[in-house]
Amino acid sequence: MQKILIVDDEAKIRAVIREYAEFNGYGVSEAADGMSAVAKCKEENFDMVILDIMMPKFDGFSACKEIKKLKDIPVIMLSARGEEYDKLFGFELGVDDYVVKPFSPKELMARVNAVLSRRGGAESRAEVLAFDGLEIDMPARSVTVDGKKAELTPKEYELLFYLVRNKNIAMSRDKLLSDIWGYDFFGDDRTIDTHIKNLRNNLGPYRSRIVTLRGVGYKFEA
Amino acid sequence: MQKILIVDDEAKIRAVIREYAEFNGYGVSEAADGMSAVAKCKEENFDMVILDIMMPKFDGFSACKEIKKLKDIPVIMLSARGEEYDKLFGFELGVDDYVVKPFSPKELMARVNAVLSRRGGAESRAEVLAFDGLEIDMPARSVTVDGKKAELTPKEYELLFYLVRNKNIAMSRDKLLSDIWGYDFFGDDRTIDTHIKNLRNNLGPYRSRIVTLRGVGYKFEA
DNA sequence: CGCGGGATGCAAAAAATATTGATAGTGGAC
């Protein structure tokens, strides 16, 4: 079941959306402000966030930015008519769709479905990513560094892909070992270090994207 | 590179779309009104036109009609909410998609990609392809290497065609076996390797187009 | 300032994987 996080300061609006969303077979969580929305996204994996712009504490824009930094979750923004249209065009915001209040719940759900199906639809699961001159093409299993192809070993691919898919999230050695090597791997932690080192050596100028978190593990910084 | 013509009277909107489009790897031209849009279409071949409806001089509808008369280019229309919605569905306008303002640029690009891949789908599923001196004619079941016909066995054809149809995508041995040999094939992985070897031997200088992906399988590199 | 627990680098051993050529099985054409 796909889960949606509804963020709006008005309980009434949340309730309406919830009702429709549940009717459409989605699981629903709620948050009343941007801050707690971000917090919830940290602890739970949502498939979609519906985010009001005007909110106390932490507005929708800021929340959106934070959430997108955390994970690549689709976001639909809600706004009152005429409210800060322009900002939506901000390049870095990455909003997936936009619905003007007052909206009909039916229309909102149509958009939710549209966005989700676009994502889930085979290719567009953002499997080809670029960070400056670092291009990562997962389907093709190829990585280019400033236009030059990097030759990675299988484990290096897996490691990189894994870190990128979980970008900006600290991954402990334990988690890396069990997720990439398999839960039944009996081996040394140093193994990871070595692979990280090898991987870094292949990323040239972008080696520092893989950040060491002392005492914890690693993360890919986007 | 695919080229898009963006037509809107507001420079700001054009700029936003341009930014996104270029980010997505498209080439971009702009026009501020319907008249110059048609003119540009006459002199240059675009792969897509994004057309605002409400414009001075020559509105989007008229421009669309003119352009469609000239060439069969996909058109995506932009419209303000509620603005002449109906007409879009009407008649022979042949609009490929439409997006309601305010829209998120991301959504617009998703639609652009969708329309283009829908169109290009037919094309890229082209059954006669050439990579340098390697010509692959699927319907004719013939492959020529630098003008000389290569004699392939049935399995070699299938393998090559399959890889080419999925060019630049890593294909695991599992997938190859189940897609080419059939899901019920009970056999050895090495079988594939051998056929790959035979195939490569028949591709002369282009043998390296079939790239080994250690630990995974193979891919055809275009 | 020195200590200690990671983090890193290196190189060799060990393991995994791909390539290749030889070989045998298969089914159709004659």
Added chain:
DNA sequence: GTCCACTATCAATATTTTTTGCATCCCGCG
């Protein structure tokens, strides 16, 4: 039935990758 091209399997070889142990380095902390 025999021949033949094609296919599958196998085993030896070649290649690459992974792991590991150790030496060294670095950073935060007392």
